[in-house]
Amino acid sequence: MDGLTERQKLVLALVVRDYVDFAEPISSRRLVTNYHLDFSSATIRNDMAVLEQRGLLHQPYTSAGRVPTKAGYRYFVQQLMGSNELPAHIQEMIRHQFYQARNDVDDWISLSASVLAQHSKVASIVTPLHTEKARMKHIALLSTRGRQVMLVIILNSGEVHQQTLVLEDTLSQDQLNATAEQINQLSAGMDSKELEKIISDIQGSPLEEVFAVVSQVIKQAEVISSGDVYRDGVANMLSEPEFSEPEKAKKTLELFEDRVMLDDLLSRTVFERNASGVHVIIGGEDTWEQLDDCSLIIARYGSREHAMGAVGILGPLRMAYSRGVSTVRFVSELMSELISESMSN
Amino acid sequence: MDGLTERQKLVLALVVRDYVDFAEPISSRRLVTNYHLDFSSATIRNDMAVLEQRGLLHQPYTSAGRVPTKAGYRYFVQQLMGSNELPAHIQEMIRHQFYQARNDVDDWISLSASVLAQHSKVASIVTPLHTEKARMKHIALLSTRGRQVMLVIILNSGEVHQQTLVLEDTLSQDQLNATAEQINQLSAGMDSKELEKIISDIQGSPLEEVFAVVSQVIKQAEVISSGDVYRDGVANMLSEPEFSEPEKAKKTLELFEDRVMLDDLLSRTVFERNASGVHVIIGGEDTWEQLDDCSLIIARYGSREHAMGAVGILGPLRMAYSRGVSTVRFVSELMSELISESMSN
DNA sequence: TATTAGCAGTCTATCGCCGAGAGTGCTAAA
């Protein structure tokens, strides 16, 4: 009910739909003729006036058509849009692309960024997997060159992290193997706190340096770092008329280079909100000023027990929400499925 | 000599310099007053007419000021610019940033992208290290989760590659260690061709699958892949007036997402040309159509014996070439230095 | 011969104006 008649809801939905497609203010007559409504344009005008009073539509100037407000988009997404599935042939196409890829999480991640950008015509963001409670499973030390050594850390979740070390002296691979073995014996299954305890126990040991780095890497694994967020389709955004003024375009592009903001956004939306499923953030929602004229559709993938990441798309307010949500939902579910398959057994 | 008087060269240099700063056609009077020349504007006008005849300057329309042509920029870069060093305090600042970073090539790479973008005010591109003749030094197999195994390959050059495998059966870490040991014994120091020979020898062995992937990864290491090129400062570009038309801006942004083109560009400029040092590519140089109104300043880092990468900046034709070249040169030398230090023992 | 002052000529950019067109809100009738 919430005070809107069925016809008013229809009008709102049609305005959103038409505006998304054509990016110009929508007039009452236009709706009547394009959608063969059984009402006169005057009737629709009355409904539009009501919707404007409720703050769901906006008139750029007296006697222009109507444009949805942020609240209008939100109402549309929450009440009117429903939840459509992605058409079967599209699903098939995407699945096919994934099955063709190598069996590698990193490849899937970059592929999903590309798929999302391609199907949504806006920019996409995909984070790698990360674990909330990171525990070390196993490490390896590999001699690369000179005193340089690669430390590879496998977490319980299956995530892999690596980090270069430069040691005081050159060690042979055999010596490194022995060292790694020692560390594995001492600390398999530990989290960063437990590791720190060990470090204080072994003060002065030649292992201390390596331990410190292991603990540091594990601590970092618990925070999502935008450093290795995948992006794609950023150029798509510039086709949208809302970014025709270079100033706005620049502001938006800077979003994608602002790591602090991305970190905050991703961790606060996807990882803290306990609700799973697809989130739609419209126009910054009073929290992210920079996102003021963008919308974000985002969902988790992976599983809470092991490791999770986020896939999403970022576009203008005037965005194909229904299609966007279906696409993001499908891709996130597909990713989860692929990952759990590759880890099973 | 090459047919230009000293004063004509000066005029060209000043036009380039002033145009770079102000992005508007430069008039004869403007040069005289701004740079306190001891000639009248009429004299400068005569020189400008000559420079235009030589194709070094261009007049947007009758009775507008002059703008450098691509040839003009090229002449400036090759003959007039000289090679300035980056101011000492800037050098110090950049060094400081690098010494603060972790001792990790990947961190240096992303840092150098950020430093270049910041100091040049245009976009930067940095590739990771890659080797022309990749030989396997050592591999490790690490059990991650279920049948999923991480294959880590260390090349002779010190580069590290990793790739997830999904095996038929779950193997314990001990079994994996044994397998890796076998492979190391059999094939340490081999290049991809030699590996392929081995593969045909061990047809049907359980090692075959792993071998195939090792050989594939090594082959890939020889090609520079834009997949993991670092970019930064792309948003900077949109501040430049040449990208105020969204159409051009989009075309340029697409450059950064066009992996095929980046691959080609990087391998043909930096890795094939035997001359080392800084390369300046102005306006695509008849080879890269998409780069038509961009310039690229790029240099190698690393060393030919071990592994090399490229650092560079990409901006509009109207670019601060002198400063750009100094910056790129300095960063590439610094990277080389840091890498060789971390590899020495 | 090289340089310069002066001037006529050319082109752009900007402003204001006007009319066409689109779309509304309102009123009165169905």
Added chain:
DNA sequence: TTTAGCACTCTCGGCGATAGACTGCTAATA
């Protein structure tokens, strides 16, 4: 409650005129 009709408002595109910025040329000068 819906609708036809109409007056009103506001934008957008085109037009013309003006101001201003530079140039190229010519004739004078050192």
